[in-house]
Amino acid sequence: xxxxxxxxxxxxxxxxxxWFIASEIMVFGCLIGLYVLFRVAHGGWNDQASHxxxxxxxxxxxxxxxxxLTMILAFNAVRIERRQRAARFLxxxxxxxxxxxGIKSVEYTHELGEGFTPASGMFWSFYYIMTGLHGFxxxxxxxxNLTLYITAVRxxxxxxxxxxxxxxxxxxxHFVDVVWIFLFPLLYLA
Amino acid sequence: xxxxxxxxxxxxxxxxxxxxxxxxxxxxxxxxxLSLTMALxxxxxxxxxxxxxxxxxxxxxxxxxxxxxxxxxxxTMHGTVMVFFVAMPLxxxxxxxxxxxxxxxxxxxxxxxLNMMSFWTLFTASVVLTISMFVPGGPAAAGWxxxxxxxxxPIYTGVxxxxxxxxxxxxxxxxxxxxxxxxxxxxTLNMRAPGMTFSRLPLLVWMETTAAVVFLLSVGxxxxxxxxxxxxxxxGTSFFRADGGGDPLLWEHLFWFFGHPEVYVVALPGFGIMxxxxxxxxxxxxxxxxxxxxxxxxxxxLSFVVWAHHMFVSGMDPxxxxxxxxxxxxxxxxxxxxxxxxxxxxxxGAIVLSTPMLFALGGLATFIIGGVTxxxxxxxxxxxxLHGTYFVVAHFHYTLxxxxxxxxxxxxxxxxPKMFGRMMNETLGKIHFFFTFVCxxxxxxxxxxxxxxxxxxxxxxxxSYDFLKPVQHIHVIATIAAIGxxxxxxxxxVNFFYSMMRGEKAVANPWQANTLEWTTDSPPPHExxxxxxxxxxxxxxxxVPGAPSDWIPQNEPPEPIYPISAAAD
Amino acid sequence: xxxxxxxxxxxxxxxDIDHVFWLIFWIVGIWFxxxxxxxxxxxxxxxxxxxxxxxxxxxxTARQLAWVLIPALVVLCLDLGIDxxxxxxxxxxxxxxxxxxVLVRITAKQFNWNFTYPGPDGxxxxxxxxxxxxxxxxxxxxxxRIELQSEDVIHSFFVPEMRxxxxxxxxxxxxxxxxxxxxxxxxxxxxxxxxxxxxxMHGNVIVQTPAxxxxxxxxxxxxxxxxxxxxxxxGTR
Numbered sequence: 002x003x004x005x006x007x008x009x010x011x012x013x014x015x016x017x018x019x020w021f022i023a024s025e026i027m028v029f030g031c032l033i034g035l036y037v038l039f040r041v042a043h044g045g046w047n048d049q050a051s052h053x054x055x056x057x058x059x060x061x062x063x064x065x066x067x068x069x070l071t072m073i074l075a076f077n078a079v080r081i082e083r084r085q086r087a088a089r090f091l092x093x094x095x096x097x098x099x100x101x102x103g104i105k106s107v108e109y110t111h112e113l114g115e116g117f118t119p120a121s122g123m124f125w126s127f128y129y130i131m132t133g134l135h136g137f138x139x140x141x142x143x144x145x146n147l148t149l150y151i152t153a154v155r156x157x158x159x160x161x162x163x164x165x166x167x168x169x170x171x172x173x174x175h176f177v178d179v180v181w182i183f184l185f186p187l188l189y190l191a
Numbered sequence: 192x193x194x195x196x197x198x199x200x201x202x203x204x205x206x207x208x209x210x211x212x213x214x215x216x217x218x219x220x221x222x223x224x225l226s227l228t229m230a231l232x233x234x235x236x237x238x239x240x241x242x243x244x245x246x247x248x249x250x251x252x253x254x255x256x257x258x259x260x261x262x263x264x265x266x267t268m269h270g271t272v273m274v275f276f277v278a279m280p281l282x283x284x285x286x287x288x289x290x291x292x293x294x295x296x297x298x299x300x301x302x303x304x305l306n307m308m309s310f311w312t313l314f315t316a317s318v319v320l321t322i323s324m325f326v327p328g329g330p331a332a333a334g335w336x337x338x339x340x341x342x343x344x345p346i347y348t349g350v351x352x353x354x355x356x357x358x359x360x361x362x363x364x365x366x367x368x369x370x371x372x373x374x375x376x377x378x379t380l381n382m383r384a385p386g387m388t389f390s391r392l393p394l395l396v397w398m399e400t401t402a403a404v405v406f407l408l409s410v411g412x413x414x415x416x417x418x419x420x421x422x423x424x425x426x427g428t429s430f431f432r433a434d435g436g437g438d439p440l441l442w443e444h445l446f447w448f449f450g451h452p453e454v455y456v457v458a459l460p461g462f463g464i465m466x467x468x469x470x471x472x473x474x475x476x477x478x479x480x481x482x483x484x485x486x487x488x489x490x491x492x493l494s495f496v497v498w499a500h501h502m503f504v505s506g507m508d509p510x511x512x513x514x515x516x517x518x519x520x521x522x523x524x525x526x527x528x529x530x531x532x533x534x535x536x537x538x539x540g541a542i543v544l545s546t547p548m549l550f551a552l553g554g555l556a557t558f559i560i561g562g563v564t565x566x567x568x569x570x571x572x573x574x575x576x577l578h579g580t581y582f583v584v585a586h587f588h589y590t591l592x593x594x595x596x597x598x599x600x601x602x603x604x605x606x607x608p609k610m611f612g613r614m615m616n617e618t619l620g621k622i623h624f625f626f627t628f629v630c631x632x633x634x635x636x637x638x639x640x641x642x643x644x645x646x647x648x649x650x651x652x653x654x655s656y657d658f659l660k661p662v663q664h665i666h667v668i669a670t671i672a673a674i675g676x677x678x679x680x681x682x683x684x685v686n687f688f689y690s691m692m693r694g695e696k697a698v699a700n701p702w703q704a705n706t707l708e709w710t711t712d713s714p715p716p717h718e719x720x721x722x723x724x725x726x727x728x729x730x731x732x733x734x735v736p737g738a739p740s741d742w743i744p745q746n747e748p749p750e751p752i753y754p755i756s757a758a759a760d
Numbered sequence: 761x762x763x764x765x766x767x768x769x770x771x772x773x774x775x776d777i778d779h780v781f782w783l784i785f786w787i788v789g790i791w792f793x794x795x796x797x798x799x800x801x802x803x804x805x806x807x808x809x810x811x812x813x814x815x816x817x818x819x820x821t822a823r824q825l826a827w828v829l830i831p832a833l834v835v836l837c838l839d840l841g842i843d844x845x846x847x848x849x850x851x852x853x854x855x856x857x858x859x860x861x862v863l864v865r866i867t868a869k870q871f872n873w874n875f876t877y878p879g880p881d882g883x884x885x886x887x888x889x890x891x892x893x894x895x896x897x898x899x900x901x902x903x904x905r906i907e908l909q910s911e912d913v914i915h916s917f918f919v920p921e922m923r924x925x926x927x928x929x930x931x932x933x934x935x936x937x938x939x940x941x942x943x944x945x946x947x948x949x950x951x952x953x954x955x956x957x958x959x960x961m962h963g964n965v966i967v968q969t970p971a972x973x974x975x976x977x978x979x980x981x982x983x984x985x986x987x988x989x990x991x992x993x994x995g996t997r
Contacts, residue, residue: 260956263955341954347913348956474813475816478819480819482819513843516850524839534795538798540806540814542802544803567784570784571847572847572853573777575924578925579951580951644920645920655959655960655961656962658767734814735816
């Protein structure tokens with residue numbers, strides 16, 4: 002490990018995650034912006050939008066926000082060196098992530114069964130691309146957190162400063178949560 | 192003395208050392224090899240294009256006849272390969288990866304494993320693109336710009352799998368450079384050696400870092416767009432189909448919002464290479480280091496608000512044309528500053544016309560033509576006539592080719608000793624330069640003239656139009672020069688490989704240059720520096736009045752102001 | 761030789777565009793010659809010579825930087841001047857079309873141009889519409905208003921000798937105009953890649969004297985009858 006740098010602005014892992022998040026903001030920001038523009042320009046799409054299940058969407062919002070909380074608790078536990086606690090909260094976060102995806106799958110199954118495919122209309126095209134891409138990012142976060150959980154249980158997470166990875170994963174997970182905070186009202190409540 | 196604590200020892204075994212390596216120097220060479228290989232494909236497609244245009248009645252030697260649908264696929268592959276699989280990997284993947292850690296005094300990138308993944312992602316992307324050339328229906332044929340609805344629905348081109356694989360290959364390329372960009376930025380911000388303040392960074396590092404930021408922030412919307420295009424093609428959505436509620440122009444906006452910054456992502460590192468070479472072979476400091484940095488940042492920022500100059504006649508609201516003309520013409524100002532400062536850098540120097548210097552100067556001279564012809568296109572009124580003609584083709588070849596090839600070759604000849612521990616042959620280098628410079632101009636100046644006559648671009652042959660009959664001989668001239676240009680690369684290929692094996696062994700600093708990469712061995716050891724350098728000076732202190740020699744390395748300690756006793760360590 | 765760089769121009773707004781072109785040509789031409797000239801001079805004059813050292817000019821004083829910043833400022837001023845000239849030329853071709861006598865709907869498709877005239881009743885979509893393939897007949901010296909539509913992909917309607925170009929986008933009707941100043945036949949080319957037939961999407965603008973145009977109308981347009989008008993329930997113009 003190199004020593005004695007000219008002032009490092011921030012731990013490298015954190016900087017890396019922030020730059021990654023910056024580029025992801027451009028991806029989701031663009032999709033969300035386009036959705037809003039199209040929807041306003043084309044008369045609201047209320048007939049199509051009324052078929053999403055806002056209750057399941059609200060539950061999922063609760064699930065994801067709670068998982069951000071458990072992620073913060075995991076990170077806090079890391080900081081105060083309570084390793085078992087940290088591992089447990091990582092696991093809860095993973096399970097909540099799976100819950101989110103599970104509920105989303107239920108929604109998709111129902112919607113597709115009703116005949117609402119991506120090709121059913123512009124609202125649906127945007128709905129599937131936005132929630133689909135988001136879900137894909139949730140899956141990535143789950144895999145990341147699961148890996149951290151396994152290394153925590155095995156003990157390898159606690160050597161060197163690898164435990165700071167929990168903070169970096171947390172940043173990513175919060176970002177995924179924030180994207181959903183935008184998607185939920187725009188897709189389910191509007 | 193500060194020792195470099197062992198970060199990652201050199202792994203044993205061929206696979207870990209040369210294939211799945213995390214050493215930035217190895218990864219850079221992998222990017223180099225990939226880009227030069229893809230350049231063969233890019234060059235070959237240009238041969239096919241030019242032969243077809245000059246002699247449409249004939250079969251192309253070494254290939255056979257091509258029909259108009261093949262032609263459209265070939266021009267698509269040419270553009271896609273050259274921008275995404277030659278220019279980016281060469282200028283960012285190879286030079287950025289190799290030089291950033293060395294120039295800042297680090298022993299590797301911030302994320303070596305991410306670096307390795309970025310290369311193999313690009314490798315996968317190039318495999319996908321290559322496969323797309325052989326699938327039923329052929330490769331993508333809607334241009335590297337892939338406008339919808341032509342690219343959106345297979346019925347318009349007959350291309351099915353090819354276009355889908357194109358989307359996948361380009362998406363993977365984006366992912367690769369996102370990973371690389373994160374690495375470049377974090378490394379430059381966090382891993383500079385002591386004393387390497389931002390104002391002592393070599394300009395190439397500034398350029399690569401700015402390019403990384405621009406790429407990171409501009410590519411997102413097109414990633415969304417690529418996904419939308421794929422969904423239109425495979426799931427029946429209508430993001431870009433008017434009859435389904437979508438808008439073909441949306442694709443253009445998404446593409447060019449990225450596409451324009453992308454050309455600066457390529458241009459800035461190419462400039463950076465020229466800016467490293469010129470002070471060394473003029474033995475003079477860079478003229479206006481700080482204004483150059485401000486101009487670079489300004490150009491990077493402005494690049495985000497000019498994109499619709501590709502769309503003046505697209506059918507977008509005509510009232511947008513004047514604002515975008517203004518922003519576009521404003522971006523000429525930072526580039527004018529860079530060009531004038533580059534000229535001032537060599538003015539009153541002690542110029543040595545080595546091969547790297549010839550390519551750097553040739554790159555500057557040809558880029559100037561690209562820059563001034565951009566003014567015609569950036570003004571919406573003249574663009575009405577010139578858009579979609581060969582004038583545009585000549586303009587962008589006069590910007591992209593100088594930065595990619597003149598800049599790239601300048602860099603290769605300059606850093607070859609450092610990378611491979613041997614010198615390249617100067618005579619072959621000069622022959623290579625002569626052919627490249629002369630033939631390049633004879634290809635593309637005629638194409639300006641063709642464009643001024645209204646010659647549309649992306650056409651299979653000119654015979655359908657009477658107004659192009661006077662222009663046909665121009666295409667013959669350009670093709671003969673293009674063949675010369677391609678043949679003129681042979682001295683480089685021979686030189687490159689022969690010198691790697693049998694070239695004269697290189698010393699650490701054959702050019703007597705100041706930046707940190709020259710303070711270590713040629714080639715550097717695995718950890719780059721045996722002891723961490725400490726930086727005391729700016730990077731371009733050449734011919735300082737009163738100094739004992741005409742160059743002072745960045746890590747040369749300052750003159751003591753009092754005598755040091757012999758007992759000090 | 762400079763006169764032959766551009767094709768002849770036979771439209772009213774084409775002259776404005778050519779004016780901006782030449783303005784830019786001379787401005788950038790002078791900069792080009794100056795910049796390349798100074799560079800070439802430096803390369804020749806400032807070659808390494810025995811005994812002569814390079815000058816140490818880092819460009820970090822105002823005096824030195826003036827050599828770069830003042831020319832850059834001049835570039836900026838000339839740039840803005842170019843934009844002013846260009847804005848009015850753009851506005852003329854692409855702004856609100858002037859009132860016109862002739863109306864044509866131009867339909868682009870893979871791979872040809874169709875021209876539809878509204879016929880004696882002046883309305884599209886009625887039985888007296890006249891469609892011509894590939895040939896656009898117009899009278900000289902009259903404003904021709906055009907509506908551009910595409911049946912499939914994006915094409916681009918380009919008449920080099922009129923400095924007229926407009927992309928044609930499916931799902932939209934894009935309006936434009938032109939006024940020809942000389943009779944003759946002027947070619948139309950497609951200037952946006954539209955598929956394998958892009959290179960041969962050829963058409964003609966046939967600019968005729970008023971007499972010739974009237975003659976063409978007599979031969980091709982139906983006479984106006986109540987039956988023609990009545991198809992869409994229109995009885996009056």
